[in-house]
Amino acid sequence: MSKSIAQLQVGESAIIKSITDSSMARSMMTMGILPNKNVRLVRKAPFGDSLYLEFDTHMIALRGSEAAKILIW
């Protein structure tokens, strides 16, 4: 079982391997969440669940359930 972004610790970086859900993958990729890209978990939301992610050139917020679809190396 590969790790997903949802399992990252705050401050930890990783490289994206793939996105499992294709309808999610399509929306995410068009926003620049792509395989082989760097990602860093900057923080979790004050009330939990949502993640503040940093990519090379931009930041995106995701839910935990969405992050679980993004597998990392």
Add this chain to the structure above:
Amino acid sequence: MGSNVALVGNPNSGKSSVFNALTGLKQTTGNFPGVTVDKKVGSFKDSKGKSISITDLPGLYSLYPTSKDEKIVVEILSNPSNDLFPELVVYVADSLQLERHLLLANQIVDLGIPLIFVANMNDLAQQEGIQLNIEKLEKSFGFPIVSVSARSGNNIDVLKNQIENTLSTLTPQKSTFKLSDTDRSVAQSTKKALQKEDLTDFQALLVAHHADWLPWLSDSERETLQTQRKDQDFNPLTSQVDETMKRFEFINSKLSQFVTKKFQAGKSLTQKIDNIVTNRLLGPIIFFAIMFLVFQALYSWASYPTEWIENFFSWGSEKVTNIFGEHWYTSLISDGIIPGIGGVMVFVPQIFLLFLMITVLEEIGYMSRAVFMFDRILKVFGLNGRSIVSLISGGACAIPAIMSTRTISNWKERLNTILVTPLISCSARIPVYIVLIGFIVPDEKVMGIFNMQGVAFMGLYLLSIIAALVSAYVFKLILKSKEPSYLLIELPIYKKPLLKNIFITLKDKVWTFIWEAGKIIFIISIILWVIASYGPKDAMNQATAQANKMAQEQRLDDDAKDNLEAALKLEASYAGHLGKFIEPAIKPLGFDWKIGIALITSFAAREVFVGTMATIYSVGSESEMSVRKQLASQVNPQTGKKVYTRAVALSLIVFYLFAMQCMSTLAITKRETKSWKWPIIQFVYMSALAYFCSLLVYQLMS
């Protein structure tokens, strides 16, 4: 007719800034045919003085859209017969994030539409030391590139010239990207099925992808395409994902050669600000502090212009009566039409101020942080983080608030937000609260600083928020949906707010209120004037006679006599009869027929309550304080006790807090949901909530 130029780009690309810089204030906002998505059209004059018109299309990330706004763009660009199909696309991209923003540009090129690529925010790119080899990039991607800064206005004239030049030598855009074999064969068979051989491969492929919802396809065409998809074993989703990946590979291979240095989001000032602003502890505190300040400012600043507007309209009414004398048409103008318009205009200062704050917060980039912070909580109640913008806007007026739900792509979450937003206490409820709050809490200070009534006010807002969330939770359990729900939102880098952008957005929102709410408030005001001024003839004559008699007995002066006559006439009017008719139903809530009249007239807008009460009790002045004083002095002639007890006032406040007494909101709900079902549900559930809560409050307290 000018030329058909469309402005396209990703969200946060600075597209509206470019649009504003190009067209200035020469813009009109309308709707796309058949849907309620805002369409902005503007124009500028070219070097020969010819007007070039530009349509601003909603922002989107790719031609594979999720929300209603985004689908519009695909609907237009996939159909060359569409009236809005552009001759030229001006594509706006963020110079700091070219890779991501090139995806959609690359797709549009494949539609064969000539395209000018605007590399916006070139000043920021320069600061970061990012350099583009424009010549080489133009060659690789096959379109002209203009590097501009919409904020400072840098190179906007160059862009204008480029638009003019391209329009004079329009040639179909050549594709630089190769579709996969499967995609191409699907495109071919789609063209055959539709008998549209002039479509480009990618245009045909898009139609095949979106055959399920594209509104311009006929039912038989839709069916043919769907069958064909099955026969060819074509999976749109996988094809879209593969295509997106390949496009990015293509884009990257070019970018890595011709762009020096990449922007590093991690080192930006934005993240330093976010360390504080979205901090676990500080984040929510800062959010609520901002909201507190916003609403505080609202009350202290808006009250002056509101008063001027009120005075202006009552002065106007008086003038009309003085000039034209007492006729039915004078009364129609001075008691119906002028107060009708005034009733809309008094809200403008508050709505203006609240939307000013919201627009500034949006323009800076703060709102998406609020969405990020509160998504978790709102999700529990069946809403989306994005609902926070609508809920806050609901504090001004539910109408623009409901319209702002269009960014929520999940239908269930959007509908839920629409249904509960009118529960948030809007500006029309404030005058009612001001009159009634004095009966509940004394005007005293606690601990020397907090005004008790101010605290009670806050309590009412809190209560309205709780009611909205609880109702949303109930709807979450009832409404069914299989659609996936997303947060997935970009957190753009913080930007200094641009005055021009704020002004234009603000103008649109305030105008939406004046027009959408205004027309209905206006019509209802006139209907209410009719039922409040006319009644069965005998009863009306009797009212006048009785007023004369009582005035003589009590030796009243002319003003007092007029006020008394107005009160007795209102009782005798159709509105008075209606009030008495509903009295049995509202008696358990502690309301008499006089309050009944006010409840009925409140359907135009809630604040009409104050004016109606002023007339019923012949106050002569419509200021909240004099109405409050008059209510406090009312004694029930049979029991000798005060009419407006704490129980009655509280029951009435609770009723106004929850009841759906706004026709304009119902009309907007109908428009946004495209069905009568939802406004009816909204009306029924809010009225029921109001009735039972008032009943409970009154019965417990008396």
